[in-house]
Amino acid sequence: MHSDILIKNGHIIDPSQDIDVVGDILIENGKIIELRVKSSESGVKDNSKLKTQNSKLKIIDATGLSVLPGLVDMHVHLREPGFDYKETIKTGTMAAVKGGITSVCCMPNTNPVNDNETVTEFILRKTYAEGACYVYPVGAITKGQKGEELAEMGMMKDAGCVAFSDDGRPVMSSLIMRRALEYSKAFNVPVISHCEDMNLSEGGVVNEGRLSAQMGLKGIPSASEDVMVARDIILAELTGGRLHIAHVSTEGSVRLIRQAKERGVNVTAETCPHYFTITEDSVKGYNTNAKVNPPLRTQKDVEAIIKGLKDGTIDAIATDHAPHHRDEKLQEFDKAPSGISGFETALSLSLRLVYEGILTMSQLVEKMALVPARILGIDAGTLKVGFDADIAIVDMNKEFKVESEKFLSKGKNTPFEGWTLKGMPVITICKGKVYDWRIDE
Amino acid sequence: MKDLVGIKELSKGDIELILNTASSFKDILKRDIKKVPALRGKTVVNLFFEPSTRTKTSFELAEKRMSTDVLNFSVPTSSVVKGESLFDTVKTIEAYGVDFIVIRHSSSGVPHFIARNVNASVINAGDGINEHPTQALLDAFSIIEKKGSLSGLKVAIVGDILHSRVAKSDIFLLSKFGANIRLIGPPTLIPDIADRNVEVFYEMDNGLEDADVIMMLRIQIERQGRGFFPSTLEYFRNWGLDMRRLKLARKDAIVMHPGPMNRGIEISSDVADSSQSIILEQVTNGLAVRMAVMYLLSGRNEDA
Numbered sequence: 001m002h003s004d005i006l007i008k009n010g011h012i013i014d015p016s017q018d019i020d021v022v023g024d025i026l027i028e029n030g031k032i033i034e035l036r037v038k039s040s041e042s043g044v045k046d047n048s049k050l051k052t053q054n055s056k057l058k059i060i061d062a063t064g065l066s067v068l069p070g071l072v073d074m075h076v077h078l079r080e081p082g083f084d085y086k087e088t089i090k091t092g093t094m095a096a097v098k099g100g101i102t103s104v105c106c107m108p109n110t111n112p113v114n115d116n117e118t119v120t121e122f123i124l125r126k127t128y129a130e131g132a133c134y135v136y137p138v139g140a141i142t143k144g145q146k147g148e149e150l151a152e153m154g155m156m157k158d159a160g161c162v163a164f165s166d167d168g169r170p171v172m173s174s175l176i177m178r179r180a181l182e183y184s185k186a187f188n189v190p191v192i193s194h195c196e197d198m199n200l201s202e203g204g205v206v207n208e209g210r211l212s213a214q215m216g217l218k219g220i221p222s223a224s225e226d227v228m229v230a231r232d233i234i235l236a237e238l239t240g241g242r243l244h245i246a247h248v249s250t251e252g253s254v255r256l257i258r259q260a261k262e263r264g265v266n267v268t269a270e271t272c273p274h275y276f277t278i279t280e281d282s283v284k285g286y287n288t289n290a291k292v293n294p295p296l297r298t299q300k301d302v303e304a305i306i307k308g309l310k311d312g313t314i315d316a317i318a319t320d321h322a323p324h325h326r327d328e329k330l331q332e333f334d335k336a337p338s339g340i341s342g343f344e345t346a347l348s349l350s351l352r353l354v355y356e357g358i359l360t361m362s363q364l365v366e367k368m369a370l371v372p373a374r375i376l377g378i379d380a381g382t383l384k385v386g387f388d389a390d391i392a393i394v395d396m397n398k399e400f401k402v403e404s405e406k407f408l409s410k411g412k413n414t415p416f417e418g419w420t421l422k423g424m425p426v427i428t429i430c431k432g433k434v435y436d437w438r439i440d441e
Numbered sequence: 442m443k444d445l446v447g448i449k450e451l452s453k454g455d456i457e458l459i460l461n462t463a464s465s466f467k468d469i470l471k472r473d474i475k476k477v478p479a480l481r482g483k484t485v486v487n488l489f490f491e492p493s494t495r496t497k498t499s500f501e502l503a504e505k506r507m508s509t510d511v512l513n514f515s516v517p518t519s520s521v522v523k524g525e526s527l528f529d530t531v532k533t534i535e536a537y538g539v540d541f542i543v544i545r546h547s548s549s550g551v552p553h554f555i556a557r558n559v560n561a562s563v564i565n566a567g568d569g570i571n572e573h574p575t576q577a578l579l580d581a582f583s584i585i586e587k588k589g590s591l592s593g594l595k596v597a598i599v600g601d602i603l604h605s606r607v608a609k610s611d612i613f614l615l616s617k618f619g620a621n622i623r624l625i626g627p628p629t630l631i632p633d634i635a636d637r638n639v640e641v642f643y644e645m646d647n648g649l650e651d652a653d654v655i656m657m658l659r660i661q662i663e664r665q666g667r668g669f670f671p672s673t674l675e676y677f678r679n680w681g682l683d684m685r686r687l688k689l690a691r692k693d694a695i696v697m698h699p700g701p702m703n704r705g706i707e708i709s710s711d712v713a714d715s716s717q718s719i720i721l722e723q724v725t726n727g728l729a730v731r732m733a734v735m736y737l738l739s740g741r742n743e744d745a
Contacts, residue, residue, distance in 0.1 A: 213632035214449070216549035216571025216609060286550030330528050332548035334569070 003058050004028045005434065010062025010393060012037065014069055015366045016382035025067065027389040030432030035385055058434065060427060062393055068365050070102025070133075070390030070430055071347065072381045074372040075167070075192070075246055075270060075318035077339070078104070078135070081122060082111025087323040087410045089123065090130040092343070095409035096321075097132045097435055099343040100392030100425035103373070103380045104133060104321075108140040109168040115140035115151040117159035124160050133430045134390070136162040136378055141180045141191060147171045150179060157187045162376045165192035167246060168293075170228055172198055177232060181241025190242040190268070190375055195228035195253065196220075196294065205334055207280040207295040215286070217333065220295050226252035233260040236267055244375060245269040247320050249294040251304035258313040268375050269308075270316040273349035274340055274415065276305045282415045288329045288336035290415040292322070295338075309367065310358050316372045317364075319346045323411020341411030345402055347394070348421035355422065393427040400424055444556040444563040445734055447572040448613040456614065460582050462733035462742070463726070470506070470729055479736055480507040485541040486534050488514045489566070493545055495700055496566050496576075499724070500543050503731035512539065527551065528558065535559045541735060544568070562738040570604050575734060576699055577610030579727040581618070583719055584654055586726070587695050591618035597648050597690070599625040599680060600658030600707055601669075603632045607699045608658055612639065623648045626680055629669045645680050652690040657682055657698045660707045673706045683709040687717065695719050 005027040012023045012035070023037035073096065079087040089106075096104050106123065108114035114123065120137050127135040139161035140151045145168065153164055164184060170193070171177045177193070184191050201224040206212050208219025229245055233256060236243035245257060248271045257269045274292060279299050282290035290296060308314040322339025329336050350368060353359045359367070373381030380390060402419045404412035428435045442455060451459075469477055485504045489497055497513075504511045514534065527546075534542065541562050544552050549569030556563040567573040581591060588594055596615055602608045602624050615622050616638040624631055624641045625648035631641055642648030649655065660676060670676050687696065696708075696718045704710045713720065736742060 210633050210635060213603075213634050214609075216569050216606060218570070286553050327526065327528075330526075332527055332546070332554065333550040334548040 003056055005058045005060060005389070005429065007060045007062050007067055007391070007393070010065050010067035012067045012383065013361050013365050014383040015362045016069070016370050016384060019383070020362050025383065025391070027429070030389055032383055032385050032387055032389050035383055060393070060434070065426065066361065066394045066396055067383075068100070068392045068394060069369045069381050069383050070392050070428065071100050071368045072103045072372040072376070072378070073101045073319050073321070073343070073346070074105045074316060074376060075272070076104045076106055076321040076343070077109065077323065078106040079323060080110065080126060081119070085325050085410075088130075089126045089135065090132070091408065091410050092321070092323070093127070093132040093135065095343040095407060097428045097430055098408050098425070098437065099345070100347045100394065100428055101343060102133045102390035102392070102428065102430040103136060103378065105136045105138050105162060105376065107138050107165060107167040109145060113140050113145050114138070115143050115145065117152065117155045120156050120159040120161055134380065136160070136376060138163045138165050138167070138192065140164065141166045141171055142176060145169055147173055147176055150176070150183060153184055153189070154187055157189055161189070162378060163190045163192050163244070165194065165246065167192065167194045170194050170196045170198060174231060174235065178235050178239060181235055181239040181243060185239070185241050188242070188377070190244040192244045192246050193228070193232045194246050195225050195232060197224045197227050200224035200227070204295070205291060206283050207297050209280070209298065211280050215283070222250040222252055222297065222301070225250050225294055226256065229253045229256045233257070233265055233267055237263075237265050240266065243267045247272050247275065247294055247318070248305060248308070248314060249275045249297050249301060251301045254304045254308035254313055258308065258311070261313060268315045269313065270318045270372070271305050271309065271314050272318055272320045273342065273346050276302055276309065277349050277352065278415060286333045287415065288331065288333055289340070289413045289417070291333065291336055291338050292340050293338035306353070306358055309353065315367065316375065317346070317350055317367045318372065319343055321409070321411075323409050324413050325410070326412060329413050339411075339413060340415060341404070341407060341409050341413045343409055344407050345414060345416050345421065347392070348424050349416070351396070351423040389429055389432065391429040392425045394423060395426045396423045398422070398424050398426065442738060444552070445574055445738060446552040446556055446563060446565050448574045448577050448610045449572065451574075453617050456578070456581070456617065459578055459730065459733050459737060460585065462737060463578070463582050463729040466732040466736070467726065467729035470725070476506050476508060478508045479741060480509045480739055483540040483739060484510045484512065484538065485543060485735070486512040486514055486539045488534065488542055488544045490516050490546040491567070493567070495724070496545065499727045500566060500731055503728050503735065506728065507732055507735055509541070509735070512537075527554075531555050531559060535561055540739065564734060564738070567606050569606065570609070571606055572610045572613075573606040574610050575727070575731055576607045577614040578734070579723055579730040580611055580656065580697060581614050582726045582730055583697065583723050584695070586722075587719065588653060591615060591620045594620045594653045595623065595651055596620050596654040596656065597623045597625055597652040598656045598658065599645065599648070599682065601630045601660055601664060602626055602658070603630045604661065604664070605658045611656060612636070623652065625649070627670050630664070645686060646689055649686055649689040652694055655682060655687070655690055655694055655696050657696065657708050659699065659701065660703055662703070662706070677706055681707055681709065682712050684711055687712055687715070697723060699723070
């Protein structure tokens with residue numbers, strides 16, 4: 001089934017091997033079997049081992065392009081089972097692959113909730129049949145995500161879950177969160193915390209501040225995130241469990257996580273492109289496509305998050321891809337569901353950090369592939385020989401306009417509609433299949 | 442201008458035009474025959490998703506005075522209870538060929554959402570905790586009638602600013618015209634509206650000193666017990682307007698209230714009924730202002 005592929009002359013960026021140089025990659029049976037970098041400008045002289053005589057060999061000329069490990073997105077919503085009208089495993093994974101993402105972690109807030117091995121198995125079976133990329137389910141921390149009783153973490157881990165989270169809703173009980181962090185140690189899995197104090201955020205739909213007062217919208221204060229980040233850090237310290245903070249949106253969270261890391265607490269954190277790219281101003285005019293939870297914050301928060309990415313406080317960039325149906329967003333602002341369809345803009349938005357000199361390309365790949373894979377303990381995010389050939393080939397100079405109608409995701413809900421972005425994946429290789437996105441044009 | 446969604450969206454010139462036009466309509470309201478044919482043949486739908494007696498009555502009477510055909514659409518009898526989306530409801534109404542949609546809704550931003558999606562003129566009759574622009578316009582009209590202008594006036598707005606769309610619209614309007622605004626109330630009910638024309642007072646006596654205008658807001662009794670204030674008794678003691686406090690303001694200060702009043706909770710009866718109270722005049726002016734808004738949005742002033 002798999003054809004052999006030679007990616008020639010691309011700029012390979014693989015922080016797992018400290019590679020940031022032009023070279024070739026040979027793929028056989030969906031695995032990387034050889035990676036060869038050009039030691040000097042004269043290029044690779046000895047091509048003998050790269051079996052170019054293979055007549056079935058597909059050659060991809062990557063001259064002028066960047067070759068990265070396929071991205072690992074540790075926070076996504078694929079909506080299946082239960083919300084197929086928003087997204088399915090099939091459409092969601094295709095959209096991910098379009099965005100250069102080859103592994104995703106789907107959150108458990110489906111219907112039924114992924115709080116038992118049967119649902120986990122369903123997701124994996126569906127992925128096997130229809131998924132364009134690898135799907136690593138995240139199981140619920142508590143049964144029904146109700147925050148009351150622990151779900152069967154051990155059995156779900158055996159079935160294929162790589163982490164646990166009640167994402168979408170916080171575990172409000174400090175006692176249950178303590179137990180989750182403690183119990184999960186038996187399986188060496190991270191507990192991903194959606195940090196929101198629901199008493200403080202009650203009824204809120206945007207960031208609390210001057211703008212919410214002006215627009216007459218109920219606000220969610222930064223404190224609702226900060227107090228839970230603080231609580232969970234303290235509980236991680238108490239228990240020694242592996243805490244991962246989801247979608248960091250506030251300056252306060254960044255500060256708390258930085259301090260915790262300095263103390264040696266076992267904590268990691270992610271943020272999303274919208275939290276370091278836009279502010280609450282995007283909701284002006286009651287734009288429901290900019291309604292997201294946690295809400296878009298202020299310029300001060302954006303700057304703190306960028307600083308946190310730069311100094312390593314924030315380990316990973318995830319999309320929190322949250323597709324919704326058009327009709328759901330075409331509603332009263334209060335009623336419209338929160339979420340942004342993020343797969344097909346994430347890499348391009350994140351590349352802005354590279355163009356602005358905040359991160360090196362290698363650091364960006366770390367945050368979008370290598371580190372998330374490490375946190376999750378999955379074999380991905382690297383171009384090492386012997387690993388699956390999950391690869392994103394990116395044209396760093398190509399400019400394009402964000403047109404949600406062209407998204408492969410069913411979710412067209414983006415606040416970036418009409419933006420011109422630079423840098424996009426032009427070829428994605430995943431599960432031995434080559435997707436050449438240039439062909440459509 | 443197609444719609445009136447909020448004071449925020451209006452320029453000073455727009456507001457002046459509305460107030461001047463309202464003045465002509467007020468003259469008409471003093472006549473024996475109060476109806477004018479200005480908008481004959483136009484259709485208005487009053488789309489009220491929230492219970493309202495006075496605003497709805499005021500709009501309806503203003504609409505009738507302007508000779509429009511009036512359709513009333515209220516929630517309990519509509520298909521909204523059958524699960525129809527707001528978008529579909531509004532599109533259906535538009536298909537009847539209405540010219541104006543007067544909308545009241547408990548969610549902020551709904552008038553903006555509707556205005557984006559229909560050709561009819563949308564008039565905001567109160568959206569969530571955002572704005573109630575015709576109330577602010579009638580308040581401004583009423584103040585100018587008594588005080589001549591807004592600029593430099595000391596206007597105290599007292600009560601639940603946080604949840605009051607009336608207060609928001611008043612603040613935006615008064616600020617545009619250079620009034621000195623004092624917000625008075627418990628810290629739990631005063632939002633972060635920083636503006637060079639706005640000062641915040643938690644202590645009512647200080648805030649009322651030398652005020653030219655005192656605008657009282659209705660306190661929603663449900664807020665008690667939700668952590669905003671402990672009891673109506675304590676509320677009245679700290680932020681209720683009684684005769685003693687009224688004397689702290691200027692002698693010629695006027696007292697306003699958008700209604701309906703809670704006598705004994707935010708305002709004492711003797712103040713409400715005093716000669717300084719212009720609460721009932723506000724009601725009359727509301728008609729003139731709403732007539733003016735419809736007239737200007739119809740564009741008929743430009744045809745003339």
